Amino acid sequence: MGLDRRSFISLVAGGVVGSLCTPVIWKTLDDVSIWSQNWPWIPRLNYGEEKKLATLCKLGGDAYGIKVKTVAGNPVTAEGNPDHPLSLGGICPLGAASVQMLYSPARIKNPKIKDGNNFKDISWDDAEALLAEKLKEAGAATAMISGDETGSTAEILSGLVGKLGSQKSFFMPAESAPAAAAVQMLGGDGQVGYDLENAGYVLLLGADALGSWANVARNAKAFAASRDKAVRYVYVGPAQNGTTAVADAWIPCAAGTEPLLALGLAHIIASGRTSYAPGFADFERYVQAYQPETVAAATGVPAERIMNLAKELINAGRPLVLTASESGHGLGAYEAAAGMCLNMLLGQMNAPGGVRILPWAPKVVESAAEKKDLLANDLVAYLTAVADGQEDAPKVLLVHSANPAYALPNLNKVQSALDKAEFLVSFSTFMDETAVMADLILPDSYALERLDDSYSPYGAPQAIYTVAAPVTKPIYDTRAAGDVLLSVAAKADAELGFESFEAVISAKAEALEAEIDSLMEGTPWVSEEFPTQDLAFWSSPLKEIAVPAGAEKSVSLSVVTHLKIGSAAIATPPFGTNAIRFDEMKGKEMYVQLNAATASSLGVKKDDRIKLANAAGECVALVKIFEGVMSGTVVASLGFGHTAWDDFSRGKGDNIYKLLQAEAEPGTGVSRFGSAQVTISKA
Amino acid sequence: MQAHNFKVKWGMVIDLDKCTGCGACSVACRAENNLPPEVDAGNKLRTADWMNIYELSNGKPFPEHEVAYLPRPCMQCGKPSCSTVCPVVATTKDEEGGIVSQVYPRCIGCRYCMAACPYHARYFNWFDPIWPEGMEKTLTPYVSARPRGVVEKCTFCHHRFNAAKEQARINGEDPTALPEDAYIPACAEICPTGAIKFGDLNNAEHEVSKIAASDNAFRLLAKLGTDPQVYYYSKREWVRKLGDNYLKNAKGEDHV
């Protein structure tokens, strides 16, 4: 055994005392640093001209402008875009880690076709020809899933499916669909946005506005500005999070019961009021069922607190109520409507500082489904029906910007439905769980490598159209999905009327009367026009929202999203792993949070390995004792437990989607899966 | 020890009433300063995070519990414990502006400075850094990559300081009197809630000097007399009180 670095250094260091005056020691130490820093490979830094280019970040649920710094043409870092209304200079942790995703080991470098249990390479020409052939055969038995509600690629996909005679166009579930349905119930028509910047009081019913809900970067800016204006932010939900860490108040409320609280508040606010709004009388009668005591028993929020909260809302100027499922999806349409009615009662519909109803994005691909209809199509219900044999499996299923094999409730059924699809095509940039199952992979170029666009993501306070020119050329043999789809459509005799994705974007710009050149340069088009709405309280009668009945000895599961861990579409990025704290993950195991009283009643303690189980499935996690959680509740984060991707995420923690079971909301049939009940035992 | 008196003292004030613990600053710092991505980031004894985020608790049970998040860069102490123990003068506090330097080629990896730093702001490179194939192309030109065997820490994005001075010279302005927004570290620039403010603590015009003077401002472990140039701000008394407590489990179960 030779002298190792450590003992050698302590030897040298021991000799330092008293010898600092001689030059020998400095020479020796210099040598030490050279010997101890010998490095087989020194990464070279690239120098060159620096630029900042505007682009879009769609890695989370949002789509907002960021800027990417390039050095000699190489993208190096990302930052917010002060000139984009949904960034205002802010960026989310996924956006901050987005540049390095270019070289994620999970990237799919070229088209691939299934070969037994593996994939083999296939040329673009052959891949496109094969897909065109399959589409011709499948015809109306084609379906599509997209995880990007804002871009034109989904419209092209839906256009292709429509052209083939199929109505099976789906978005991944998000908050936008229930919100749009809620506005429709009130007689409105349009995309839903919120004028957070001008609100005088913000009530967050389950909406983790500063962590994961809607336009996170812009929400954060609005919140920061509110601090100088004495605008109160009140968060209602089962557990503390990044939003409650800075909000003015946290009102603990049992997981998934926030809409009940909304109806309880509506009852207090409505009673004794006279309103000439159409349908008010019916509405007032309906909410009488939600007496403070009833709501208190269901939500765990004391009746007095409910009364006070109602008072605060009545007295606040321009209050805004944001209703969401903590997990970012799975809210029912009536549940969203419950929150929306509060805004209506408070006079905050289609008003400054309130809910904004934006015009739908213009549709340019004729055969595509209307966005409104796309939002209403229920993917979870469809895939579950396919799994159960109640619906024919698609012959061709096209999946874009989405990872249904990982990020949906009823996960076993979803996976079996994907399995049943005769020909599963993934356009994923990364080897995600869905791509692994695919028969054909046509890798989309990464966000920074392709032309892309976005029309107002959910929550945006006005109509915004953003176009992002590529920041760099594709690194690998990938192509933009929009272009590939147009070319395949032509080959399948299903011409969509556009030669290129760029032509689709130009048409969209034209439809909006936006200047394409300035869009291409990164300046978003913004409109302050809001179509007039004919709103009424009782356009479609609300059904009673029942209190979810928990099984004996079960615990409510509150499901949360942390963008640094990932989103429904993206696994933890290479540059995200370190932002996960030691109390969120230990080694490869994830923590779930319980308060001490709940833990002791379950007989578990800090760092115990536990099993969370219900009829849908089971997950394993470690116990973190966190007093910011309601009793009888366990908080778990989505984003862990990947089985595909790369070493930065694979095999770390467990996938909480396994515990989510969708149920059809009575009356609307919408798949609800915001929270769940689980039993907890030592694993 | 004799502390320098600098004309300009760069400092940070982190408003804990605005920090949501989102982690964006930590990610941006990593990219800006060429820290490698880490596969095994679940083992906090071997990871490096110049900007590390801690969860703070008021210690009360539900429902009285409150939570806050505390991002921790290098404190750039006025009287640094690290530089005094370094046997090879690899870390010093001698440049105008008061940023504690870290000279990688000089560092011999003895880690005395890590033991000395009460803030756990210093990290040792246990391994040679590895970037997945091609990812080295995203290295910034600002900070050299560090080999195994040396210690590193937040530098207040010192390269941005140099760039700002350079720009001032080009503009014919005084590089020793930079305006407030000429030099902003990466973390402060990207924080979506604007929780991180940066500027010259000695300059009454700069916002940081005003907030630092507030009753709600505090510094971590102020009682140790290290005189940090990073201030925190919170209207919550329990948060301010925690500032003088030793951060239990600051880096996992114990600290190497």
Ligand code: SF4
């Ligand atoms: S980016 Fe800002 S809000 Fe997010 S953790 Fe850092 S300081 Fe806190």
Ligand code: SF4
């Ligand atoms: S000042 Fe620069 S080096 Fe220090 S934590 Fe912030 S980004 Fe990192």
